[in-house]
Amino acid sequence: MTAALIISAPASGAGKTTLTLGLARACRDRGMTVQCFKSGPDYIDPAFHKAATGLPSVNLDSWAMSRAAIDALVVRAVEADIAIAEGSMGLFDGVAAPGVGGIGATADVAAMLGWPVVLVIDPSGQAQTAAAIAMGMRDFRPGVRIAGVVLNNVASARHEGLVRHAMAEADIAVFGALPRNAAIAVPKRHLGLVQAEEQAKADHLIADAARFVAEHVDLGAVLRAAVTVVSSKATTSSGVAKPPGQRIALARDAAFSFVYPHMLEAWRAAGAEIVTFSPLADEGPDADADVCWLPGGYPELHAGRLAACARFRRALQSFAETRPVHGECGGYMVLGAGLTDGDGVRHEMAGLLGLETSFAKRRMHLGYRLAKLAAPIPGYDSGARLRGHEFHYSTIVAQPDMLLATVHDATGATVAETGSRRRNTTGTFFHLIAEDR
Structure with a gap:
């Protein structure tokens, strides 16, 4: 059976990609088959996902794709031990007018598929307030379940303790806390992230992220928080797009x-x-x-x-x-x-x-x-x-x-x-x- 979850955050730049790549490679290093997805139209992150897992990653886009099209793409998850979908922007961020399946928000995919969300919370410049943000996100939209959080860019043990205590009082699970580590930041380019196929040190970067995540995140707790994927009736992605020729x-x-x-x-x-x-x-x-x-x-x-x-x-x-x-x-x-x-x-x-x-x-x-x-x-x-x-x-x-x-x-x-x-x-x-x- 396949376990599934979504990595999201309150905003861009919180560390979603670092956690996704580290978690995916750490699971693969433990002998697991990992299938990644990307919520939204970003076409660069899936290349990094493939580098981390060895399997192609595909986009799930609620604005552009119908539920049937998303089901046809998600069906590949049943062949894996774990499916990890990386969100885009903040969890609830999308466009103002809905498309065929939603506004393009990661929350649309979470609600549609019933996959729990692990939030990456960056508490830089704050402490207990991070718990208030997590509480607001937990309660914002019915049908979207927050399984817990991973803290990123934690300044010190004291800082971590303050945030963890506030999260406990808010009844929000903390799966781990990542100290500041600029060495594994994915480099940028004017269209977004540098493409994985261009990044000569991509595999080294992903391996470092995996060690970093495995050292500071309770992988067992994260996996226990995932849900079992319910097999879809869809069996192929052939209906998603027409070929331009033979x-x-x-x-x-x-x-x-x-x-x-x-x-x-x-x-x-x-x-x-x-x-x-x-x-x-x-x-x-x-x-x-x-x-x-x-x-x-x-x-x-x-x-x-x-x-x-x-x-x-x-x-x-x-x-x-x-x-x-x-x-x-x-x-x-x-x-x-x-x-x-x-x-x-x-x-x-x-x-x-x-x-x-x-x-x-x-x-x-x-x-x-x-x-x-x-x-x-x-x-x-x-x-x-x-x-x-x-x-x-x-x-x-x-x-x-x-x-x-x-x-x-x-x-x-x-x-x-x-x-x-x-x-x-x-x-x-x-x-x-x-x-x-």
Whole structure:
């Protein structure tokens, strides 16, 4: 039987990822099979989860996904000894208007699945007040059960004692207390956490986190607080997303790495074949593929190198003459005419679209997106409604092509980044999560 729990916190930066990675690897070190999940649209944390457990981690998103889609993804938990879902932001944080399954809050997933929540509480600059915060979170939403807390960034034994005493008076279990340890902090980048596949010392960092957590957290108590996963009727994730083709040429390297794991799984489950290629290695899409997909990533960090990859650009241009090519966010920018980097230097891109983007003046674009297609993209017909998420710091200098979709944010407000299309090439700034059904 599989035990399951959720790691959450009152706010971002409390230490959710450190505890999740440490707990997951500590359980794996004890011979357990660990299945991780990520609540919300973050596409970086799942890569770290995989590095910690050896198994792919997938997103559970209550705004973009239906209950049936979430059930189809959670079913994999029954094959593990423990399932650990890492929350996003604060436990109850989401958007103002609900989507298909909720507002995108971790609490939605906790209530939906009945999994207990372990809160990471950072009592820096306070003591007994931390218990008041935990009490408020415990009582805020019926149907969400707080199993207990792990304290993080505890300053001293005296500090820990004060907080523990207050938690005991509030009848809140304390599973452990982590002293301040900056050495295992996961490094940052402008889009969030540095990708696990880029982090040369990722495994060393995770191993240190596991030792740190095992030393200061009562793992037995945490496991006893977890609940047994109830097997869902869902048996496959194939219904979560449609494959864009039968044989998919997928760009995959340091510049093109942001694609939701559940998307690739769904494509394969539906019988599609994925053939990867590296634009940074000057490779073109597979000649036998019937569609090419360029996901997001950090093309602005590799713009000069991409501009110099003439063979990649020629092969992509040739492919697009007869078959569809689609790009998401960074991939969309590379399909454009040019990309200006943070230093103000313009680099020539593939030229399949007229899009010009710039990072010279950074502006954050962040949030859920609901798009109604004005034209088809690979896998979806004109008129389809797609749910996704946008996160980048580029600005549009020129977007001369036909618009691809009418796009709104989670509040219903119109979004200017509509995506664009030209002949067989399409692109969007949002990363597709699921079709709106």
